[in-house]
Amino acid sequence: MKDVFISLAIVLGKRDSLTMVESYAGFLKENYSDYEILLLATEDIPNISELLRYVDKIRFLQISNTSDYEILCAAALENAIGDITIIGRLENLTKDIIEQGVSTCFEGSDIVIGCTDISCPAWYRFGSRIFRTAVSRVINYNIPINDSGLRIVSRRAANTIISKNRFHRNLFLQMNHCGYTVKTLEYRCDKRLKKPHSLAKIYNHAVSILILNSTKPLRFMNVLGLFSSFISFLFALYSVVVHLFKRNVVEGWTTQILFTSIQFFFLFLILAFLGEYILRLLSNQNNTSSYNVVLEKHSSVMLDLSRLNVISESTASEVNLTQTGRDR
The missing domain is CATH 3.90.550.10 (Spore Coat Polysaccharide Biosynthesis Protein SpsA; Chain A)
Structure with missing residues (x-):
């Protein structure tokens, strides 16, 4: 025992x-x-x-x-x-x-x-x-x-x-x-x-693990936002240069739609992550x-009254290496 x-x-x-x-x-x-x-x-x-x-x-x-x-x-x-x-x-x-x-x-x-x-x-x-x-x-x-x-x-x-x-x-x-x-x-x-196979539970658990235990995803979204801003600046600079040095510019509606779609993709992705972190902050401030x-x-059963709170030896025969608050 x-x-x-x-x-x-x-x-x-x-x-x-x-x-x-x-x-x-x-x-x-x-x-x-x-x-x-x-x-x-x-x-x-x-x-x-x-x-x-x-x-x-x-x-x-x-x-x-x-x-x-x-x-x-x-x-x-x-x-x-x-x-x-x-x-x-x-x-x-x-x-x-x-x-x-x-x-x-x-x-x-x-x-x-x-x-x-x-x-x-x-x-x-x-x-x-x-x-x-x-x-x-x-x-x-x-x-x-x-x-x-x-x-x-x-x-x-x-x-x-x-x-x-x-x-x-x-x-x-x-x-x-x-x-x-x-x-x-x-x-x-x-x-x-x-294992539970509910997609809602799997999603909530995955987001909880990722968001609640690290700020690295938020840092990545910040870098992604800066990168998107830089790409937008390059595209704006490109459009100005083309307008200055080339006449009869063909309408670039395809490029414009593609670029706008990519930018909105990054924008809403960043907003989604920011929303999760705001949810984390609000949850941490909640005192409930x-x-x-x-x-x-x-249990209503009586304990063993014959057992005494006295032992004959001060040391255990088998040492618990994880014990707390006792002499080893």
């Missing part, structure tokens, strides 16, 4: 079975000295009160104002109190990955990314590779393509992440950029995962929270 406090945070869906939660509670009780299970959902879950009556160390949080998975994971990270926090869904959680991930954290990796086989259409894979190649030139986008959405985070990494001003946005990318050691862990889920906890429930 590992001497560590584990927080298992599970984002519940509408059709998730609570029997799996009870199974994970038994697994944590057998393998770790302290644990809690944090359940998060965007609506009240049927039979949750019954589960809290006979299974101990469970907290249930009902979250409003969002259905975004990364924001729900951020809420889990902010409310968890364990030395190591495991964040996932029932569909991407297994007992093996919990055990392997905690062991990997003990070895010194503060953030563990779960990677598994994911089902997605060919157009999604093709577009994802193009996007990753392009974005990697702008920001350090290093999230694996087969990311399952499972994260295992040490306490010191969690403290660093939640200390950021807007850590709820693009949480997974901020985890990779927090400065601590990140490691990927391949595993097999009970069922093959599927990314999520709200509208309901919180706890």
Whole structure:
């Protein structure tokens, strides 16, 4: 049994079975000295009160104002109190990955990314590779393509992440950029995962990654605007020179239309990017929270009263290399 406090945070869906939660509670009780299970959902879950009556160390949080998975994971990270926090869904959680991930954290990796086989259409894979190649030139986008959405985070990494001003946005990318050691862990889920294929969600996620994490696209648009202005100046100079040195100039309506179309293309492209950055500024100035906890429930089961807060040895048999606030 590992001497560590584990927080298992599970984002519940509408059709998730609570029997799996009870199974994970038994697994944590057998393998770790302290644990809690944090359940998060965007609506009240049927039979949750019954589960809290006979299974101990469970907290249930009902979250409003969002259905975004990364924001729900951020809420889990902010409310968890364990030395190591495991964040996932029932569909991407297994007992093996919990055990392997905690062991990997003990070895010194503060953030563990779960990677598994994911089902997605060919157009999604093709577009994802193009996007990753392009974005990697702008920001350090290093999230694996087969990311399952499972994260295992040490306490010191969690403290660093939640200390950021807007850590709820693009949480997974901020985890990779927090400065601590990140490691990927391949595993097999009970069922093959599927990526969401909604074009609106894909577009919003892509724009959010590009706009919220770098000002380089805005700098590129500034350069593009200056280049367009320079081209306009050259064209104006060309028209004046032709008018001065050549008589009976043929009407250049084709060239004019082509040039005007190109200039308007650049103009509206620049305006679109400026609009996204203005939206970012307005969003950052908005004081509303990314999520709200509208309901919180706890297990009503009595804790183990026979357990004493006294130990016979001052040092643990297995050292956690990512622990915080203790002698190593």
